[in-house]
Amino acid sequence: MDPLSHVLFGRTLIALDRDGHLGRRSVAACVLGTLAPDVDAIAIARGWDVYLRVHEGGTHSILGSVAVASAAAGLVHLPRRGGRYASLVVAAWIGALSHLAFDLLSGARIAPGWPLFAGTLSIPLVAMADPWLVAVCVSGGIALWVERGNIAKHARSVIAVIAMFLGVKALLLVMAVPYWTASTRSDEITTHAVQAVWGSLAEWDVFDRTPQALRRWRVSALGGRATLLFSLPLDSGSPPVEASHSLDTVGNFLRVHQLGFAIADPAENGGTRVLWSDIRYCRSGTDAAAQARTHEGSITCTVWFGGIYDRAGRPLRQVVRVGRWLQTRPVEP
Numbered sequence: 295m296d297p298l299s300h301v302l303f304g305r306t307l308i309a310l311d312r313d314g315h316l317g318r319r320s321v322a323a324c325v326l327g328t329l330a331p332d333v334d335a336i337a338i339a340r341g342w343d344v345y346l347r348v349h350e351g352g353t354h355s356i357l358g359s360v361a362v363a364s365a366a367a368g369l370v371h372l373p374r375r376g377g378r379y380a381s382l383v384v385a386a387w388i389g390a391l392s393h394l395a396f397d398l399l400s401g402a403r404i405a406p407g408w409p410l411f412a413g414t415l416s417i418p419l420v421a422m423a424d425p426w427l428v429a430v431c432v433s434g435g436i437a438l439w440v441e442r443g444n445i446a447k448h449a450r451s452v453i454a455v456i457a458m459f460l461g462v463k464a465l466l467l468v469m470a471v472p473y474w475t476a477s478t479r480s481d482e483i484t485t486h487a488v489q490a491v492w493g494s495l496a497e498w499d500v501f502d503r504t505p506q507a508l509r510r511w512r513v514s515a516l517g518g519r520a521t522l523l524f525s526l527p528l529d530s531g532s533p534p535v536e537a538s539h540s541l542d543t544v545g546n547f548l549r550v551h552q553l554g555f556a557i558a559d560p561a562e563n564g565g566t567r568v569l570w571s572d573i574r575y576c577r578s579g580t581d582a583a584a585q586a587r588t589h590e591g592s593i594t595c596t597v598w599f600g601g602i603y604d605r606a607g608r609p610l611r612q613v614v615r616v617g618r619w620l621q622t623r624p625v626e627p
Contacts, residue, residue, distance in 0.1 A: 296428065299427060300393050303456070304327065307389070308325075320385035323366060323383075334348050341623060343546035346546065347550055358408070363390040399417050419467060420490050426459065430459060434451075434455070438452070465515075467498060470517075473514075487501045497513065498512075499523070511523065537603070540609075541609065544599055553574060555571065561603070571598050572597070597617075598613070599614050600612070609625040
């Protein structure tokens with residue numbers, strides 16, 4: 295979810311502490327705690343693939359949230375010692391847990407039990423930065439700021455509205471997915487993922503993999519059927535693609551992506567460029583601004599992971615491309 299919604303929802307939760315049991319600086323601790331789990335973004339400097347790998351667990355786990363909440367509470371506590379640090383930790387942890395909850399409900403795959411349990415969860419009720427949920431959070435934040443006299447009451451109202459909105463979205467999701475199930479009943483589905491359509495109340499995209507293709511479907515709770523948006527045929531692994539599994543960029547990518555595919559095309563040095571992407575990063579149609587596309591040219595993907603090989607098949611460098619942003623690093627020996 296977007297930072298603004300994280301902050302506003304955390305502020306709403308801490309407003310329930312009407313009598314100030316957590317101390318005067320609890321609001322600052324909670325707000326900072328709502329942003330603290332995203333400190334793992336520092337891994338982007340190493341590589342976007344590294345960031346995506348650590349983003350599933352680490353600070354986005356229960357244990358990780360305790361660690362970053364303790365650090366956030368420390369930042370609030372240090373300038374003016376004498377308050378109750380433990381209370382600030384509780385406030386910051388409330389914010390950090392709300393961050394995890396919003397990310398889960400936005401369809402992010404996280405491992406809450408890391409490092410003890412490797413399983414991941416995803417509850418795709420809304421899209422990332424969903425405008426409907428953002429509007430509810432912003433309206434609630436304005437109400438809390440204007441009506442300060444009974445802030446706890448207004449906080450309960452905001453939370454109730456958010457709960458009802460998410461409840462309706464959950465019901466619509468349960469209604470929508472069976473249309474995809476009915477359309478693919480005879481297919482051999484090896485894995486699939488569901489993602490809410492940004493700005494839509496009743497639509498979701500379902501991505502699935504069969505032995506022959508990766509596909510993107512659009513389902514609507516009100517539509518009555520599933521629509522196939524596009525299908526990407528899967529090729530058998532060529533030698534360059536198989537060799538790319540030894541690259542860190544590809545290993546990190548495959549560790550957290552189950553709907554991946556690879557392309558191999560000529561590089562500028564006469565060698566080969568092998569790039570991997572996930573169908574969830576792709577859309578139908580071509581885009582002249584895209585830096586890499588599938589061999590068919592009918593699907594454009596914004597994120598790629600892989601490497602460049604010379605004429606003899608030796609890896610020269612690893613690459614990660616996010617839109618126009620290119621990261622390169624040496625091949626690890």
